[in-house]
Amino acid sequence: MKEYIPKTLLLLLFLDLLVWETMRPCKEFRYQKKRARIWHGTTNISVGLIGTVISYVLFLPIWQIAAQWSGRHGWGLLHLMPKNLAGIVFLAVVLLDIWTYWWHRMNHRIRFLWRFHRMHHSDPWMDTTSAQRFHPGEIIFSSMLRIPVIILFSLELWHVALYDSIMLAVVMFHHSNIAVPDRADRLLRLIIPTPIMHKIHHSRERSETDSNYTSLFSIWDRIFVSLRMRPDWKSVSFGLHGYDSPDNQSWAGLIKTPFRNAAKRSSSQFDKNKKPQDNKGLENIGTDVK
Numbered sequence: 425m426k427e428y429i430p431k432t433l434l435l436l437l438f439l440d441l442l443v444w445e446t447m448r449p450c451k452e453f454r455y456q457k458k459r460a461r462i463w464h465g466t467t468n469i470s471v472g473l474i475g476t477v478i479s480y481v482l483f484l485p486i487w488q489i490a491a492q493w494s495g496r497h498g499w500g501l502l503h504l505m506p507k508n509l510a511g512i513v514f515l516a517v518v519l520l521d522i523w524t525y526w527w528h529r530m531n532h533r534i535r536f537l538w539r540f541h542r543m544h545h546s547d548p549w550m551d552t553t554s555a556q557r558f559h560p561g562e563i564i565f566s567s568m569l570r571i572p573v574i575i576l577f578s579l580e581l582w583h584v585a586l587y588d589s590i591m592l593a594v595v596m597f598h599h600s601n602i603a604v605p606d607r608a609d610r611l612l613r614l615i616i617p618t619p620i621m622h623k624i625h626h627s628r629e630r631s632e633t634d635s636n637y638t639s640l641f642s643i644w645d646r647i648f649v650s651l652r653m654r655p656d657w658k659s660v661s662f663g664l665h666g667y668d669s670p671d672n673q674s675w676a677g678l679i680k681t682p683f684r685n686a687a688k689r690s691s692s693q694f695d696k697n698k699k700p701q702d703n704k705g706l707e708n709i710g711t712d713v714k
């Protein structure tokens with residue numbers, strides 16, 4: 425029964441954010457039809473679910489074996505630490521978050537990984553459902569890499585589950601289209617990445633996309649010099665040039681994203697002087713989904 429508590433809390437948070445961003449959106453939803461927003465949300469969630477199911481069915485038992493093996497052999501960093509439960513748990517969460525930061529950064533820097541990660545960035549609109557929009561391939565790669573991470577840090581499976589639950593809650597929060605007062609956002613972003621901070625990460629401008637990588641603790645963007653803010657954050661244009669068409673935004677189109685129309689990662693792709701095409705894409709979503 426206890427294992428269902430985090431999942432129930434996450435579901436409640438998701439529903440709460442959904443209602444909040446509907447009642448008091450930060451940026452007005454620009455879909456012309458209500459069903460277009462529902463289509464956008466269900467597409468994001470259903471694509472994300474595939475990866476989550478694969479990861480849990482396929483990788484959870486492997487993570488378990490890796491954690492048990494590391495525990496039996498006394499391997500890994502946390503075995504060297506004093507046996508203080510609170511300290512160990514805190515360190516486990518911090519280590520996992522540093523890894524998540526660099527994994528995210530690698531997804532932007534390594535061309536092959538970007539092919540998969542760009543599906544997350546091709547979302548022409550950002551709301552709490554965007555937090556689920558990750559390509560199954562990206563989830564599989566990150567799940568595979570968790571195996572050595574678990575061994576190197578000597579993590580127990582419940583450390584990973586705890587981190588994932590807290591991190592997912594924060595990720596849903598900073599993707600949501602809720603109106604958080606500027607002052608509150610500024611204070612909050614001293615600890616966690618906030619909706620305003622993460623909006624910059626979803627910009628079409630490459631210099632902005634390649635910034636604000638943090639998932640749970642915002643400090644890593646400061647330490648590793650990748651924090652970027654702009655005063656006119658409300659004018660950030662979401663999405664990725666070349667992926668706005670209804671075909672690319674369809675369920676099948678999202679799955680095919682890594683394998684077609686490779687978006688050029690040159691600076692010209694995000695050239696500030698080029699006319700943004702995001703409005704066109706949003707109009708398409710609003711009009712073409714029947």
Ligand SMILES: [Zn+2]
Binds near residue numbers: 528532544545625
């Ligand atoms: Zn990213």
